[in-house]
Amino acid sequence: MERFVVIDLETTGHSAAKRDKIIEVGIVVIExxxxxxxxxxxLNPGKSIPDFISSLTGIKDKDVKDAPTFEERAEEIQALFEDSYLIAHNVPFDMGFINAEFAAVGMKLLKNPVLDTVEMARIxxxxxxxxxxxxxxxHLGIHHEDPHRALSDAYVTAKLFLKLRDKLNNLPFETITHLMRLEKMFKSDLYELLATREESLAFSMKEEPGIETFQGLAFKKVPETKLSPPSELDSFGEFLDDIYEEDGALSKLMARYEKRHxxxxxxxxxxxxxQTNRHALIEAETxxxxxxxxxxxxxxEAVRFQKRLVISTFTTQLQTQLLEEEIPLVRNLVPFPFKVALLKGKSHYISLEKFEREVMSTENENYDTALTKAMILVWLTETITGDIDEVQLPASGYLFFKRVSTDSEAHIDPQSPWFSRSYYQKARKAAQQADIVITNHALLxxxxxxxxxxxxxxDKAVIDEAxxxxxxASKHYGLKLDYMNMQYTLNQIGETNDPKFVGQFITKYxxxxxxxxxxxxxxxxxxxxxxxxxxxxxxxQYVAEQNKHQKSLSDIGRTQYRFEKEKxxxxxxxxxxxxxxxxxxxxxxxxYILARLDQVLEKQYVDKYDKNEIEQYMDQLQTFMDQLEGFFLADDSSxxxxxVEIETYGAKNAVYLYSEPTDISGFLSTDFFAKKESIVLTSATLTMKNSFSFIQQRLGLDNKEIETKKIPSPFSYxxxxxxxxxxxxxxxxxxKMDDFIYATCEAIYSLAEITSGRMLVLFTSYDMLKKSYYLLKEILDTSTYALIAQGISSGSRSRLKKNFQTFDQSILxxxxxxxxxxxxxxxxxxxxVIVRLPFQPPDHPIYEAKSAMLKDKGKNAFMELSLPNAVIRFKQGFGRLIRSTSDRGIVFVCDSRIIHARYGKYFIDSIPDIPLTKDTTQRLMQKAEEWF
Known part of the structure; x- marks a missing residue:
């Protein structure tokens, strides 16, 4: 069958079952x-079109008033689908609606083979x-004339399908073979398309360029990196002159170059x-x-002295920015070659050896697992890093990935044929040969x-987002143990009759x-x-009963309880x-029994994989024992x-145990700063009231061995x-919590009228955010403003940000x-809008423990801990507004403690010097209108 019919519908709502109707049909035929x-x-739906559908699609009641009904067009629509595949971007939606309409007029339902371009694109x-x-x-460079209009969307879906088919027809034989085995789990009827590709490859001896195959897997060849000879370099001053001066390399690369002193x-x-082997703290403002x-x-430093340097970031977002934007820019600026490598923890990299075994297993294979396997099979033909962060897996796909990550290998044998193909080993080798290794705080x-x-x-490192x-560091000197992880491991090991590790082991040996x-x-x-x-x-149960100690963390839906052995x-x-x-x-x-099984393997010629797996499970069970001992039995409360955290509304065993040092400064001072020549820590927010003393004490940095520098922003705040x-x-x-929330929402509404939305509102409590969201929904005209809320509107942080930027008048x-x-x-x-000053809840377990420790030392916990943390958080929030020399904006702080409390000046003195107005809400709005 070589006829494909693409359909897209615009409807009065999202549910055919709730009697929503079709208002526009777009169909495109491919042969x-x-x-x-x-x-x-x-199509005339026989009912009014909701405002949000009109604002999304541009289709209003007047457009469909004189349009035909579905019944009047049903036969010609049905005729288009004869002897063809039905294609849609989310088949259940379009097919569900069209068949509901056919059923309503007494016609037979479409039963065509289907191809879902969402699913195909994911694979x-x-x-x-x-x-x-x-x-x-x-992303694929397809021009989209008129988004959210049926015919335009159908054309784009058709062009997308042609690209998808083209991509499928370029996959190697091994990948196609695996996809054919998984195909029965998919929503799309892909078998014929896959079989056609397999047939075309079956008798071809031609090797796919850039693709390596081993043990039935096809994956991209990773190019070997070559070491470059050291370069003769100018003095550092001349090196910087060549880059930063008015006629330097930066000005030639950037159209509107502004020199930043x-x-x-x-x-x-x-x-x-x-050069002086000193540590440094540098606050560099936005x-x-x-x-x-x-x-x-x-x-x-790294190239001239042939000594590797580490750069560490907190977020993967900044790592990506460094690798994809900053490093390519620097390659165009400097006159010598250099090598940069990214290294993450083992859990980020796929193990080809593990995946090769798991991809054939049908045990526990549900839709998400099959989709995850299919995505990984295609991704392996493209990736040179093997880093799963490149892929957006379905939610439960990460459980499958856990089983096939390098972290799930015990000790890979350097003699194994998989060793030379290991992405993690290649990443380690690249890091060993690199001038600069980029990593994250967790791995560091x-x-x-x-x-x-x-x-x-x-010997030297730069720590950004310091x-x-x-x-x-505190998390990595502590422990985290939870029920799900323990039960998952025990289930994976299994009993003798299970088709799990021990059962399979017995069958084999x-x-x-x-x-x-x-x-x-x-x-x-x-x-x-x-x-x-x-x-x-x-x-x-124990935690649930300690009501007087309970603190419900609405942000994460958990209740926390601090455990103190003596109490x-x-x-x-x-x-x-x-x-x-x-x-x-x-x-x-x-x-003990696993160790005896391991000894059995010592005496036989066996699969090294099984030996590795036994050792890995022994290690995991030993870790659980060590963690249980550390949490319940160790005498280290000082x-x-x-x-303990429990899921407030979760299963009665949804429990997480945590332990962290009360003060990490001693560990960092002796284990890190004393052992390294020069560590530079930088961030836009390290000082409180222009002093670095808070961060110095928290990190264990001695005054004698440290440089401090505050670099002011070039913006005219x-x-x-x-x-x-x-x-x-x-x-x-x-x-007066409800009154405060009401006043906040009224201020947000008034300010939104002045700034046409374009507003970010920062809360310290999810509960307050939720109440504000539902109140704003009542008072705002939602056909004018797009109201987007974290935890309520669906999507990740970056998705919510994109949605915010998509609409002209948004409030986030x-x-x-x-x-x-x-x-x-x-x-x-x-x-x-900053709703409340960002103080941590005083009964947060870590804050409680650190406060008690400071009080024991005769110090003021509020001034030494609570206030500096809140000021740094406030500075982070303030930094969201001005990101370039042309930005203008208002920071509206609803919390009057910033002007009335004794400590309020710490917040004001820690941000750039800007005009401050204290007045009634009405007068502030008048001033805002004049200023804009």
Missing amino acids: QNEIVDSYGTF LYPKAPSYKLGQLAD GQREMSETIFDAF GTGKSLAYILPSIY ATDVSRDYQLLPPY HHFEET NEFIEESILDKWDDLMIDAKYETDDLFRGIF EDTDRWNTILEMANRLMFFLRDLI TYVKW KDQVQLMVPTDFPDIKHG LGTSSFWEGVDIPGDDLSSL
Whole structure:
């Protein structure tokens, strides 16, 4: 069948079952890989079109008033689908609607084979940033004339299908063979298309260019990196002159180059720190261009002295920016070659050896697993990194990936044929040969806490987004243990009759295993699973009963409870300790039996993979034992804070155990800063009231060995920003939460009228965000304003940001992660509303423990901990507004503590000097209108 009919519908709503109706049909016909026909019509739905559909599609009631009904066009529409595939971008939606209409007029339903371009795009373009039609069209360079209109969308879907088919017809034989086995799980009837491609390859001896095949897998050949000889370099001053001066390399590359004195000053400060082997703290305000400022001295230092340097970031977003934007720019600026490598933790990289085994397994294969396997199969023909962050897997696809990541390998044998093909090993080798290794704080902190086993050796490093480094390091010196992870591991090992690891092992090596070895295995495994469940249920109940200590973390939907050994209810807690001891006893016995099975393998010629897997499971069970011991039995309450989180509305065993050092400064001082020659820590937010003392103390940096520098922003904040604080808001302290939220929403509404939306509202509590969202929905005209809220509107942080920028008049409500790292430059953002000053809840377990420690030392916990954290967070939020010299905007702070409280000046003195107006809300709005 070589006829494909593409359909797209515009409807009065999202559900045919709720009697929503079709208002426009667009159909495009493809034959012989060409678009040969099209059909489009409005349809009268016999009901009014909702406003949000009209604003999305531009179709109004008057457009369909005189249009035909579906019944009048039903026969000619049905005739178009004879002997053809039906194609749609989300088949269940379009087919559901069209068949509901056919059923309503008594005609037979369409039962054509279907091809869903959403599903096909996920499989064939696994690296696409989004699978929405408009964004896919942008990504693939398909022109989209009139988005959200049926015929235009149908044309774009048809062109997308032709690209997808072309991509499919370029896949190697091995990939096609695997896809054919998975095809029965897909929504799309892909078998014929795959079989045609397989047939064309079956008798071809031609090797696919750039593709390697091994053990039935096809993957892209990774080019070998060649080492470049060292270069003769100018002095550092001349090197910077050639780049930064008016007629330098930067001005030749950038059309509107503006010399930034702070950028050069930062580069020189970093180079001086490297040369004198000193550590440095550099606060570089927004607009400095700090990424380029630290990359230049790092590369110069590494190449000139032939010594590797590490650059660490907190977010993968910044890593991507460095690799895709900053490093290519620097290659065009500097006159010598250099090598940069990205290294992440093992859990990011796929293990080809594991995947080759799992791709053939049908155990637990559901739709998401089949889709994940298909996406990975195609991605392997494209990736040179093997880093899964390149792919957007379906939600439960990450569970499958966990089974096939390099982290799931125990110890890969260098003699194994897979070793030379390992993406992780290649990433490590590239890092060993690189001048600059880019990594993340998590891997850097793990490396430090594990005595430098993971990263290649280095003496100097730059830590960007350094205000997160203390928190990340604390996590890696602590522990995290949860029920799901333990049960998942025990289930994967399985009992003797399960088709899991132990069951498969017995089948394979039955003749070598003495029966006595496995006599107790099943009983022990059943007991271990039961005790795990019992222990975590016991903890859940214990925490739920400690009402007076409870704090519901609305942002994550969990209740937290800080565990202090000496203060626990002795009888109840002793019962939990007994459960933990029993579980450790069963885990110890399981490890012992696995060790005996491992000895069986020592004596036989066996599959190395099985030996690796046994050792890996032994390691995991040992880690669980160590963590249980560390949490329940270790006597370290003076140095560690321990807490439990339970899912407030989750299963009765949804429990997470955490432990972190109360003070990380000692660990960092001795394990990190004392062992490295020069560590440069930089961020836009390191100081409070122009002092670095808070961050120095938290990181354990000695005054004698540290350079500090504050690089001011090149922006003219006095002319670009107005800070406004209302004096007539209800006081939240006196039980007037609802009144405060109402006043906040009225201010948001009034300001939105002045700035035409284009507003970011930052909350400290998800509960307050939610209440504000529903109140704003009532008072705002939603046909004028797009109201987008984190946790309510669907999508990731970057998706919400894109949606915000798509609409002309948007209001974005955000909490937690929106206080930093969200760049919305230019006219897209004109006002920033900060609802409350971002203090941490005083009963957060880590804050409680750190406060107690400071009080014991005779210090003021508020001034030493709570206030500096809040000021740094506030500065992060403030930094969202002005991202370029041409931006203008208003910062509206609803929290009057910034002017009335004694500590308010710390917030104001920590941001650039800008005009501050304190007045009634009405007068502030008048001023805002005049200023804009």
